[in-house]
Amino acid sequence: MGFPDVRMRRLRRTPVLRSMIKETNLEPTDFMLPLFVRHGEGVRNEIHSMPGVAQLSVDMLVGECKDAYDDGVRSVILFGIPDHKDAMGTGAYAHDGIVPQAVRAIKAEIPDMIVATDVCMCEYTDHGHCGVIKNGEVDNDATLELLAKESIVHASAGADIIAPSDMMDGRIGYIRKKLDAGGFNEVAILAYAAKFASGFYGPFRDAAESPPQFGDRKAYQMDPANAREAMREIALDIDEGADIVMVKPAMPYLDILREARTRFDLPLAAYQVSGEYAMLHAAARNGWLDLDTVMKESLTSIKRAGADLILTYFARNAARRFA
Numbered sequence: 001m002g003f004p005d006v007r008m009r010r011l012r013r014t015p016v017l018r019s020m021i022k023e024t025n026l027e028p029t030d031f032m033l034p035l036f037v038r039h040g041e042g043v044r045n046e047i048h049s050m051p052g053v054a055q056l057s058v059d060m061l062v063g064e065c066k067d068a069y070d071d072g073v074r075s076v077i078l079f080g081i082p083d084h085k086d087a088m089g090t091g092a093y094a095h096d097g098i099v100p101q102a103v104r105a106i107k108a109e110i111p112d113m114i115v116a117t118d119v120c121m122c123e124y125t126d127h128g129h130c131g132v133i134k135n136g137e138v139d140n141d142a143t144l145e146l147l148a149k150e151s152i153v154h155a156s157a158g159a160d161i162i163a164p165s166d167m168m169d170g171r172i173g174y175i176r177k178k179l180d181a182g183g184f185n186e187v188a189i190l191a192y193a194a195k196f197a198s199g200f201y202g203p204f205r206d207a208a209e210s211p212p213q214f215g216d217r218k219a220y221q222m223d224p225a226n227a228r229e230a231m232r233e234i235a236l237d238i239d240e241g242a243d244i245v246m247v248k249p250a251m252p253y254l255d256i257l258r259e260a261r262t263r264f265d266l267p268l269a270a271y272q273v274s275g276e277y278a279m280l281h282a283a284a285r286n287g288w289l290d291l292d293t294v295m296k297e298s299l300t301s302i303k304r305a306g307a308d309l310i311l312t313y314f315a316r317n318a319a320r321r322f323a
Ligand code: PBG
Pocket: 118, 120, 122, 130, 165, 166, 200, 201, 202, 203, 204, 205, 217, 272, 273, 274, 275
């Protein structure tokens, strides 16, 4: 049967009819808010290219988390900016480092907030790469030990979820084993499983002060051209013990998300990254797009493609909007 018996517009006539047949609904718990924390007191360094996003000192971060909680946000992911960077990224696994301090402070004030921590070396190394350098290259196996130490430090501070974003081979299994041996078998792992070497991370690298000082990340992050390889990455991380797997960035990789949703039964996360956020804001500031509309549409598309959880700088705004 077709037109004129079939008229698709019948169910689009009114807002109530449309909401009755709506397939994808957003809700506050869909969103995880990324936050940047640095040393000091009363610090709020706005990130020029990411309106509303700032580097915060621990006291300000706790305030931000309370406000986010009031907006309906129930999970955050922390990125640390240390005072001191060195070749081995020692700030990443210091017990009194900036991320452990932040985790303790948030958990003390808002115990119900789920706190995830990004586990990577790039913010802590003076060369800005995601692991240790040997002979001019990022050494995979030597990096695993440091990532495991960083994970243990975050877990002992009270992190609920450890999120390795470095893309070293074997790190999920290695970290899982070390967490369990350290008595942290309840701490979950959110694996940045299919993380692409993307130009959309530009604004983040300003926010996290983590751009590579030489070369790029193509020897460890994925080629944007590869979808089958992304499925292998995800399958490996699941095998190694990931609890949640992530695709990153989100909007330019919706096909990857959809394929992952079809193939795997684990909770699936997507990261709407800094560049995705920045470009929507930039166009909105020029009056070229309506921010509220494209925020909703972009988040809806990511959920529709298959994401259960969306890491997004819009989290507070979106949680209020979709409460
Ligand atoms: C660290 C890391 C990056 C992002 C999250 N974790 C940057 C990178 O890999 O260069 C990007 C997040 C964003 O752009 O919002 N490895």
